Amino acid sequence: MSATSNRYQVSIEADPTVPIIRMTRDFDATPAQLLRAHTDPDLFARWVGPDSLTTRIVHWDARTGGSWHFISSRDGEEFGFRGTFHEIRSDRIVQTFTFEGQPDGVALETLTFEDLGDGRTRLHAQSLVDSFEDRDAWLRSGMETGVNEGYAKLDKVLSDGAVR
Amino acid sequence: MSATSNRYQVSIEADPTVPIIRMTRDFDATPAQLLRAHTDPDLFARWVGPDSLTTRIVHWDARTGGSWHFISSRDGEEFGFRGTFHEIRSDRIVQTFTFEGQPDGVALETLTFEDLGDGRTRLHAQSLVDSFEDRDAWLRSGMETGVNEGYAKLDKVLSDGAVR
Numbered sequence: 001m002s003a004t005s006n007r008y009q010v011s012i013e014a015d016p017t018v019p020i021i022r023m024t025r026d027f028d029a030t031p032a033q034l035l036r037a038h039t040d041p042d043l044f045a046r047w048v049g050p051d052s053l054t055t056r057i058v059h060w061d062a063r064t065g066g067s068w069h070f071i072s073s074r075d076g077e078e079f080g081f082r083g084t085f086h087e088i089r090s091d092r093i094v095q096t097f098t099f100e101g102q103p104d105g106v107a108l109e110t111l112t113f114e115d116l117g118d119g120r121t122r123l124h125a126q127s128l129v130d131s132f133e134d135r136d137a138w139l140r141s142g143m144e145t146g147v148n149e150g151y152a153k154l155d156k157v158l159s160d161g162a163v164r
Numbered sequence: 165m166s167a168t169s170n171r172y173q174v175s176i177e178a179d180p181t182v183p184i185i186r187m188t189r190d191f192d193a194t195p196a197q198l199l200r201a202h203t204d205p206d207l208f209a210r211w212v213g214p215d216s217l218t219t220r221i222v223h224w225d226a227r228t229g230g231s232w233h234f235i236s237s238r239d240g241e242e243f244g245f246r247g248t249f250h251e252i253r254s255d256r257i258v259q260t261f262t263f264e265g266q267p268d269g270v271a272l273e274t275l276t277f278e279d280l281g282d283g284r285t286r287l288h289a290q291s292l293v294d295s296f297e298d299r300d301a302w303l304r305s306g307m308e309t310g311v312n313e314g315y316a317k318l319d320k321v322l323s324d325g326a327v328r
Binding site for chain 2: 017019067082083086096110
């Protein structure tokens with residue numbers, strides 16, 4: 001499944017004045033389904049990241065004050081990611097995010113689930129870091145492919161009925 | 165005890181290009197002692213905040229992936245604060261911070277302990293939020309009094325020999 005086959009396209013924007021990346025993407029799902037797809041470890045591992053990577057959950061405690069750790073791999077090469085869940089509520093997840101290959105880098109991520117009605121939800125994802133250099137390095141890292149392919153897999157997980 | 169009696173003064177600076185507050189303050193203590201003063205709940209409650217507030221710890225799990233919650237009170241009025249510990253290591257703490265009176269506001273805080281030798285340490289505290297408006301509201305909130313009085317109490321906790 002490629003990005004161009006998506007019914008909905010992701011918008012990725014760099015804020016002009018603050019080192020933030022903002023992404024917006026619609027889904028054929030309710031806010032509660034999107035919340036579960038982001039907090040249930042088995043569901044999350046099925047869709048996160050580009051098609052070329054396979055993800056296994058190392059630790060997952062999806063509650064306000066909990067933490068998470070997963071490893072994505074390709075041909076024996078591993079990429080670890082970890083963080084905390086600052087807050088999980090029905091319309092919002094606030095979490096920290098570190099790529100273990102750059103252990104000093106930390107992003108503060110805010111996901112908001114906007115109910116569009118008729119079983120559709122707009123996901124707003126904001127990622128804040130402490131410098132424009134780090135923000136722009138993320139934008140140049142090819143993240144768009146991973147985001148598009150991941151959300152296309154999430155579309156499929158949702159349309160398969162896996163997220164009740 | 166007033167701020168002007170401190171041997172060391174705190175420097176509080178607003179970054180001109182990113183919504184960050186940076187604070188720097190020297191202490192007569194080793195990095196390991198400063199780390200303990202920030203991670204031991206009994207020690208932390210003795211010094212944090214302005215002289216007018218008394219702090220009690222509600223929840224405290226000071227490890228990478230843990231979380232914290234404390235309440236400061238004055239004449240029956242309570243102010244709650246909570247967050248997660250994204251990372252705790254010997255020279256650095258990265259944590260999230262929310263004042264429960266503004267539950268949607270979240271800061272990402274990075275504390276670094278710079279060893280100056282001779283039993284002295286420079287604390288660097290960085291607080292990142294997602295807008296200049298929120299950052300500047302914190303600067304106007306009278307935080308300088310709380311920071312100065314808190315660090316003066318921390319000086320005393322350290323000079324009393326409470327932090328071995």
